[in-house]
Amino acid sequence: MDICRNALGLLSLLVSVDTVNSPAEGKLVGINEARIISDILHKHGFTHNVDEHAPVPILYDIRGEGRPVTLWLAHYDVVPPGPGWTRDPFKLTVEDGKAYGRGATDDKGNVTALIEALASYEPKQGTMIIAFTGDEEIGGKSAEYLAEKLGEIGLFPDYMVNADGVLSKVIIRRRGGFGARIRVKSRREIVKGRTQERTFETKILLRETMHSAYFIPGIDTHALVAASLWVRDNNISVSSLSGEWVKSNVIPRKTVVRYVETGGDKPVEVDIGLTQLLKSIVPLVRAPIPTEKYSDYGVSINPNYYTFKGEYHELVLDIRAMTTDKDKIQEILEEILENNLDNEYTLIVTGGKGYLYTDRNSILVRKASAINKLLGLDPEPIEAGGASDSRYFSPKGVESIDYGPLGGNIHGPDEYVSIEHLCKTIEFYKRLAKELHG
Numbered sequence: 001m002d003i004c005r006n007a008l009g010l011l012s013l014l015v016s017v018d019t020v021n022s023p024a025e026g027k028l029v030g031i032n033e034a035r036i037i038s039d040i041l042h043k044h045g046f047t048h049n050v051d052e053h054a055p056v057p058i059l060y061d062i063r064g065e066g067r068p069v070t071l072w073l074a075h076y077d078v079v080p081p082g083p084g085w086t087r088d089p090f091k092l093t094v095e096d097g098k099a100y101g102r103g104a105t106d107d108k109g110n111v112t113a114l115i116e117a118l119a120s121y122e123p124k125q126g127t128m129i130i131a132f133t134g135d136e137e138i139g140g141k142s143a144e145y146l147a148e149k150l151g152e153i154g155l156f157p158d159y160m161v162n163a164d165g166v167l168s169k170v171i172i173r174r175r176g177g178f179g180a181r182i183r184v185k186s187r188r189e190i191v192k193g194r195t196q197e198r199t200f201e202t203k204i205l206l207r208e209t210m211h212s213a214y215f216i217p218g219i220d221t222h223a224l225v226a227a228s229l230w231v232r233d234n235n236i237s238v239s240s241l242s243g244e245w246v247k248s249n250v251i252p253r254k255t256v257v258r259y260v261e262t263g264g265d266k267p268v269e270v271d272i273g274l275t276q277l278l279k280s281i282v283p284l285v286r287a288p289i290p291t292e293k294y295s296d297y298g299v300s301i302n303p304n305y306y307t308f309k310g311e312y313h314e315l316v317l318d319i320r321a322m323t324t325d326k327d328k329i330q331e332i333l334e335e336i337l338e339n340n341l342d343n344e345y346t347l348i349v350t351g352g353k354g355y356l357y358t359d360r361n362s363i364l365v366r367k368a369s370a371i372n373k374l375l376g377l378d379p380e381p382i383e384a385g386g387a388s389d390s391r392y393f394s395p396k397g398v399e400s401i402d403y404g405p406l407g408g409n410i411h412g413p414d415e416y417v418s419i420e421h422l423c424k425t426i427e428f429y430k431r432l433a434k435e436l437h438g
Contacts, residue, residue, distance in 0.1 A: 007116050008092070008099060011092055011101075015104060015108055017033065017037060019076055019134065020077070020079065020080050020081070021078070021079070021134075024247070028056075029076075029077045029135065031057055034050065034056070034057035035057075037059065037076045041059060041115055044115055045119040045120055046061065046130075048060055049061065055135055056077070056141070057134060059131065060130065060131040060132070062127065062128070063127065064125070064126055065126075068125075068437075069127045069128075069158050069159070070127070070129070070157060070159040070160070070436050071129045071150070071159070071398075072114055072118060072128065072130045072429070073131050073132075073389060074107050074114055074131075075134065075137070075143075075389070076132050077137050077138070078106070078137065079102075079106075079137050079247050079249075080247060081102050081413075082247075083244050084413030084414070089101060098408075098416040099417050099419055100415065104407060104415050104417040105404065105407030105408070105410055105416065107163070107404070109405050109417040109422055109425075110165075113422060114130060114132075114163050114429060117427075117430045118130055118430070121433055123433070124438030126438075128433070129150065136389055140353075140388075140391075147393055147396075156398075159363075159398065159399050159400070160390055160394070160399070160400040160401070161401060161432065162356075162390040162402045162403070163403060163404060163429070164388045165402035166384065167382070168377050168406045168425065169381075170368045170369050170372060170380075170382070170401050171382055172359075172381040173322075174356040174383065174384050174385070174386060174387055174391070175297065175299075176321060176352060176391060177249075178318075178319035178320075178321070178349055179248055179349070180316070180317040180329070180330075180347065180350075181316050181317075181347070181349075182314065182317070182333075182337065183313070183345060183346045184312065184341065184344070185313075185343055186273045187271065187273040189272055190269055190270075192268070193261050193262040193264045194266060195239060196259055197256055198256070199255070200224070201223055202221060202253050203220060208409045208410075209412055210246075210250050210251045210411050210412035211249065211250065212248075212302045212304055212386075212411075213297075213318075215251055216297075217300070223251075223255045224304075225302075227257050227281075228303075231259075232279045237262075238257055238278055239259060239269060239274075240271070245305050245306055248304050249411065250411045252304060252305075276342070276343060284301060284336055285303065285317075287301060287329075287336060290325070292322055295383060300320045300321075302318045303315055304316060304318050317333075319349075320385070322357070323355075324355075326351060354392060354394065355391050355394065356388060356390040363399060365381055365399070367432060368403070371428055371431045371435070372428065375424050375428060381401075390402055403428065405417050405421040405422045405425040407421075
């Protein structure tokens with residue numbers, strides 16, 4: 001139990017550090033946050049270097065020599081807390097076998113597990129690289145940078161253990177992630193009627209997370225998609241839109257549509273540009289995007305973030321698909337917008353760096369699955385919903401898995417990690433290191 005107590009102490013310190021990445025709020029992790037995390041890890045036995053030339057500083061250590069080379073990677077940045085918390089998001093709260101706090105599962109729980117498992121481990125054969133990045137939640141440019149640097153120095157990995165998973169299961173597939181930013185000019189008109197409001201709420205039926213990649217259409221209800229269907233079916237004229245917008249990959253918990261109910265004699269303002277944008281959401285989320293590899297989840301498209309600045313409405317779609325063809329996604333979405341908007345607009349699609357796809361019979365997957373079985377956990381490899389930094393390595397032939405402890409409410413309020421599974425994750429990393437490096 002000592003290792004569990006030590007782990008909770010480390011996790012408590014990590015959670016207390018505000019490493020929120022939120023470009024929309026102008027809040028980004030930088031060298032100051034990296035140094036605080038570095039000091040904490042150093043005090044817990046992790047001797048490491050800091051690469052300040054990365055897009056966001058990388059904390060890393062290289063041990064051993066020769067092949068095989070294994071990269072162990074986790075990230076120390078987190079998404080904004082968002083609304084709905086019943087506990088302090090930056091103070092670890094332990095209740096009934098769960099530890100609550102922003103990043104408890106994603107991904108400071110994994111940083112903790114790697115430190116507790118590997119801080120003092122020396123490989124008997126081959127090379128181990130242990131690294132922590134600070135920008136996974138905003139695109140992972142530092143992981144891409146790390147891939148390039150390791151290639152330059154002849155240490156591009158044979159294996160990668162991306163400590164950014166959930167459920168205490170071996171993850172072998174994750175779809176690529178894209179963002180589509182739609183900007184539509186406001187066009188106001190005066191009509192006669194009265195202003196009303198209608199609130200739509202997101203309903204997640206089975207999973208304790210607001211992470212967009214785990215949203216399942218047909219089972220879950222997205223507040224903004226529901227609003228779009230209502231506006232389309234009833235030919236509603238919309239005045240304004242508000243909601244609990246957190247981040248492009250976080251499902252908004254609710255959205256409020258202000259609209260005009262016709263029939264009165266009072267002049268009120270509607271926005272034709274916003275109305276058309278809202279109506280376009282239903283066909284956008286059903287865009288027929290072609291894929292390159294099999295996925296249990298197929299393609300998912302979610303409209304998660306909206307802003308109104310100056311004269312422009314901006315909507316950001318979170319797209320997950322087993323493809324790297326950004327241009328094809330742009331083409332398909334443009335066709336949909338051309339058929340639904342007669343107003344000035346721009347569309348910018350970003351992403352497409354790759355996806356995780358590892359053969360279930362590969363050496364790494366077989367070893368990881370066997371360890372899970374020994375720990376009394378499910379040995380069956382699975383596909384997970386979110387994109388991850390393994391996408392910079394897997395497409396280049398690196399045997400890669402994602403892994404992490406069971407938790408809940410990832411990217412949502414009251415995020416937590418199971419303490420039992422956090423301890424098992426530490427043991428998993430210890431055993432896998434010995435399997436790969438003697």
